[in-house]
Amino acid sequence: MLRQSDNKLTALYCRLSRDDELQGDSNSIVNQKAILSKYAKENGFKNPLFFVDDGYSGTNFNRPSWGELIEKIENGEVSTLIVKDMSRLGRDYLKVGFYTEVLFVEKGVRFIAINNGIDSANQQDSDFTPFLNIINEWYAKDTSKKIRAVMKSKGEAGEHLCTNPPYGYMKDPDNRKHWIVDGEAAEVVKRIFALCLDGYGPSQIARILKEDKVITPTIHFQQTGRATRNAPPDNPYNWTGDTIADILERQEYQGHTVNFKTYKQSYKNKKTCYNPEEKWLVFENTHEAIIDADTWARVQELRKNKRRPTRTGKTNMFSGIVRCADCGEKLYYCTSRNFEARQDYFVCSTSRLKGKEVCPTHFIRAVVLEQGVLAHMRMAIACVANHEEQFRKAMGAKQKAEARKELAAKRRQATQAERRIEELDRLFKRIYEDNANGKLSDSRFQMLSDDYEQEQEELREKLLQLNEEIIQQEEQAENIDRFIGKVRKYLDLEELTPTVLNDMVKAVYVHAPDKSKGYREQQIDISYDLVGILPAAMLNDLQNGETA
Known part of the structure; x- marks a missing residue:
């Protein structure tokens, strides 16, 4: 037997992964320790010290005790x-080969694998080591393949694939595959969505929750006995903008199961990659919703139009909503520390950046905009409250007339796009044949094929968008009922708030001022959520017709 240096350690290493646990007690940490202790004692190895990694995969060498x-x-x-x-x-x-064949040899470490009969002190015993490494890796690959197949089957059947439900839910004690609402956390989720509708961004919402001493999800999970991957923050109220943004984007809060949002590239690489949305599988109404579909959809619209505070720190509820009626771009909110509220104004971003020649100046004071929008909203609410059936009929007639024109135009565009895609396929075959026959140079072929492929890709994206818009328009009938339901919430509207504005209004379009009559006159179009623009003339006709 080889002599061991008296002051050096005999390292006894144990590892157990979650997959190994399924095989019973033979690989348990307790069993491994017993075998290693007995072997070290019987063979006279001094200074034994255990290094244990419990719950770590064999393909992952980023383990604490191993390090x-x-x-x-x-x-x-x-x-x-x-x-x-x-x-x-x-x-x-x-990696195992690097350690056993290179590092351990360089550092003079004797390596022993008891059950395999391997001892680096006896070279003949080590000849079979590389083959054992390959067999062990094959086992890991095969196990990963089986797990993926099981997860795919579960995901396609609509089962939840995540280990723990998102913040706001918990597992049903009577059925671990079913989620139920976690009352305390659900109230925080509702508040986060409400604050977003009030016009606050993720960072601002995080600051509000922190100031109000609302505990973070990690701390909440710890207090309710749920295991967490993240270390608890030093400050239990330290919410971050990223956490808020993640909550605001989760479809699960509508009561849906969303599978295959992420994937791992291989069993060796544990890095999480994100699938595009078209690869997700969404199963609707699988558990109780915390956020209704209208609120969730409105929040997503607001998140697309991110608002940044001005240098003065001031914000306005119309930022990101008000647009130029001519070019369609946003209007900038302009203010100063020295401005009173009546002096703040909005101006067309195109006009300001590219000049009045590109787009005429669309200037409007913030207070005038607010007064105009509030007056129009109160008129629309009064129409619904007092003349609901007439409003329903008028909206139905308006939408049918507009929808017929828009749908016909979009279907024509979709047909043209499909024909052009087919034509590009024929052109590509033709230039391929010309290139093969020597009639077209390789460089010219490459240039043309790149152009055709790019055009086809753009057409496919346009076709997809057109088809989605056609489907949305065909579903507009039910939107009238949903809009009336929204309006009923604000029958006594006296003041315009960010919550009301963001719930009811999708966009406000400001036209260039008209001074031809000797005074300034400016048209504002309000595009309401679910129903679009409601002309003031239509609302007046409804009221006058009813009272006549």
């Missing part, structure tokens, strides 16, 4: 490393 062991080996503190078998070291044959 500590390697550091000691590199510092020359270890003379012998003993494991139960090769698979405990790892299941990546390249």
Whole structure:
């Protein structure tokens, strides 16, 4: 037997992954420790010290105890490393091979795998080691393949794939596959969505929750006995903008199960990658909703139009909503520390950046805009409250007339796009044949094919968007009922607030002022959520017709 340096360690390494647990007690940490202790004692190895990684995959070498062991080996503190078998070291044959064939040899570490009969002190025993490494990696690959197949089957059947429900939900004690609402957390989720409708961004919402001493999701999970991957923050109220943004974007709060949002590239690489939305599978109404569909959709619209505070720190509820009626671009909110509220104004971004020649100046004071929008909203609300059936008929007639024209135009565009895609396919075949016959140079072929492919890609995207718009328009009938339901919430509207504005209004279009009559006159069009623009003339006719 080889002599061991008296002051160096005998490292006894144990590892157990979640997959190994399924095989019973043979690979348990307790069993591994018993085998290693007995072997070290019977063979006279001194200074034994255990290094244990419980719950870590063999393909992942980023393990805490393994890192500590390697550091000691590199510092020359270890003379012998003993494991139960090769698979405990790892299941990546390249990395295991590096340690056993290179690092351990350089550092003079004797390596022993008991059950495999491997001892680096006997070269003949080590000849079969590379083959064992390959077999262990194959096992890891095969296990990963089986797990993926099971997860795919579960995901396609509508089962939840995540280990823990998102903040706001918890597992049903009577059925672990079903989610139920976590009352305390759900109230915070509702507040976050309400604050977003009030015009606050993720960072501002995080600051409000922090000031109000609302505990973070990680702390809440700890207090309710749920395991968490994240270390608890030093400040239990330290919400971040990223956490808020993640909550605001989760479809699960509508009561839906969303599977296949992420994937792993391989069993060796544990980095999480994100799938595009078209690869997601969404199963609707699988659990109780915390946020209704209208609120969730409105919040997503607001998130697209992100608002940044001005240098003065001032914000306005119309920022991101008010647009130029001519060019369609946003109007900038302009203010100063010295301005009174009546002096704040909006101006067309195109006109300001590119000049009046490109787009005429669309200037409107913030207070005038607010007064005009409030007056129009109160008129629309009064129409619904007093003349609901007439409003329904008028909206139906308006939408049918407009929808017929818009749908016909969009269907024509979709047909043209499909024909052009087919034509590009024929052109591509023709230039391919010309290139093969020597009639077209390789460089010219490459240039033309790149152009055709780019045009086809743009047409496919346009076609997809057109088809989505056609489907949306065909669903507009039910939107009238949903809009009336929204209006009923604000029958006694006296003041315009960010919550009301963001709930009811999708966009406000400001026209250029008309001074031809000797005074300034300016048209404002309000595009309401679900129903679009409601002309003031139509609303007046309804009221006059009813009272006549």
